[in-house]
Amino acid sequence: MRMMATYDLMEAGRITQQWLGAAAQAIGTHPFLTMTPNPAANWLRGWGEVTERTFKRMSLKPEWGILPLKDTDGLERSVETEIVTSRPFGDLLRFVVEGRETPQRKVLLVAPMSGHYATLLRATVTSLLPDVDLYITDWHNARDIPVGAGKFDVEDYTLYLVDFIREVGSEAHVIAVCQPAPLTLAATAYLAQEDPTAQPLSLTLIGGPIDPSAARTEVTDFGDKVDMRQLEKSMIQRVGNRHAGAGREVYPGLMQLTSFVAMNADKHASAFRSQIARAAAGEVTNCDKHNTFYDEYLSVMDMPAEFYLSTVDRIFKKGEIARNAFTVAGKTIDIRQVSNVAIMTIEGEADDITAPGQCIAALTLCSGLPAEKKFSHVEPGAGHYGIFAGSSWRNNIRPLVLTFMSQREESAKEERKRSVSKKRKSPR
Structure with a gap:
């Protein structure tokens, strides 16, 4: 009470x-x-x-409000969202451009669950839409989720991502922005172990804390110093009676x-x-x-208490992803198993939240991945927000990411050709 x-x-x-x-x-x-x-x-x-x-x-979920896209013929085509998969703690949304021929390239944009809604990536969505068939994770406000829906921690989050990646398809590219980067890497490794044919073509990790200890910031210092019992006592509350999630423990x-x-x-x-x-x-x-x-x-959402606490404890304090010691449902996820997914890391030179060095650690962790499938970029002068929105993203990073996807698609075609040729030549 x-x-x-x-x-x-x-x-x-x-x-x-x-x-x-x-x-x-x-x-x-x-x-x-x-x-x-x-x-x-x-x-x-x-x-x-x-x-x-x-x-x-502070109490409202923003609308997407994506402006109509101008087609090559000059026509303006409206943009709507449709729910592809609906789950208690988050939906998989697809952006549908009315009347246009759907691009072959599918992209899943993994939005953070870190206090703001997925609409925080509106500028990222707008910039990608003309070139791709775009999907996004739309996480729900925990205060609106009944207690009967159960818990939701970092393992549940990872399994949601596994299902969403499967839904979009193995020919898709995945982009994870900030907080979800380590868990998206874990989801990719999970697929590499359990369902290799469902792995995405590429994975782009933008400003994510893969190894928080690689470069100190105020965020990592907080994670190191905080006592988990004190954190739970001071930050966690139960949703009040005015909301559907009454009684659920949340980080408001x-x-x-x-x-x-x-x-x-x-x-x-x-x-x-x-x-x-x-x-x-x-x-x-x-x-x-x-x-x-x-x-x-100012539009903020409540996070499930178990997700917030397990993020601080397992990602920041214990560094389970950084140590390749992350488990899901009692099974250790071996990131070294990722061997056929091209990975690019994006960092901002002036990022004071996820400093350079934290995200690129993913490439070292993926020791089973060939060097030709590893790429990295540090954007000069860019802060945290600038690496997924603003001029740095629009003018420099976005073209780089799209080129990376194109190169991965071409290499995948060559790999399939070599595989078919090898099968034909093999003795029966």
């Missing part, structure tokens, strides 16, 4: 702030205060507008958001002061730079 009361208290605080923002906005626009120029009323209205929007976004999205903001508190405070000033001056638009960024950044 204590944990549920704390969860409800946090939600009540969010609702109160949203209400105060709406009230301030209403007062600031009252005719009595606006009959003559009134800077105080303008500031109150501006503060209320920004505050209401800020706290309202609002607590995660507090941690995100604290990492760059001065920068965020400055951004909001500037936005309030612009709102007071009537210069804010619904899709201005501030709102576009923070509408996504």
Whole structure:
């Protein structure tokens, strides 16, 4: 009951702030205060507008809102999502472009389960859509998942990825962004052991903590120093009665958001002061730079407690992936078994979350993979966000990834030709 009361208290605080923002906005626009120029009323209205929007976004799942794609003939084709596979903790979505011939190249984009929704990768999705048949993992907010659905930890996450990769097909390319990189590598190794024909053609790992100890950051220092019992006691709560997942233990999205903001508190405070000033001056638009960024950044979801705790314990503290000692359902996953999947790692030179060295460790772990199937790239000057969105991604990394996929497709064709030729020549 204590944990549920704390969860409800946090939600009540969010609702109160949203209400105060709406009230301030209403007062600031009252005719009595606006009959003559009134800077105080303008500031109150501006503060209320920004505050209401800020706290309202924290409880909403953003829409994908992908703009129509222009075809080669100049026609605009709408983009919709369809659920390919629906599971309690996440769906496999496919982006469908109305009326276009479906590209042969299939790509599965593995989105993080680290506090934000899959829509955080909207820019990545938009940039890839013109060239590929695109799928994405759409993880659910744990507060909406009934307790009867059971647990969901890093092993369950890995098995979800195994099923999703099978569903998309063995001719697909997989891209994992940040948090899911180590577990996507584990899922690929699982397939290499259990179902080799279901392995993807290629695996691109972007800014993922394969070996957190390879390069120190604040995130890895936290993982090393934190006591798991204290972490569980201080961070885990039970979902309140207002939601379908009432009673489920979670790491609440609002607590995660507090941690995100604290990492760059001065920068965020400055951004909001500037936005309030612009709102007071009537210069804010619904899709201005501030709102576009923070509408996504502030939309947070609860994580299953067992997933969060097992990630900290097994990926960061114990380094099970880095030591090639990860187990799923009691079976050790041997990453050295990956031998026929081309792997590329992408890192950002200025990444202060997953520093260079952490992701490229995957190539050393895959000791059974030939050198010609291993590739790596460090993007000069790019931070964590820049390696999957923004100009660094659009201008440099995306073309590199697509070229990597093309080369892998060509080599796969050659491998199949050699295999067929070898079978024909072998004595019967």
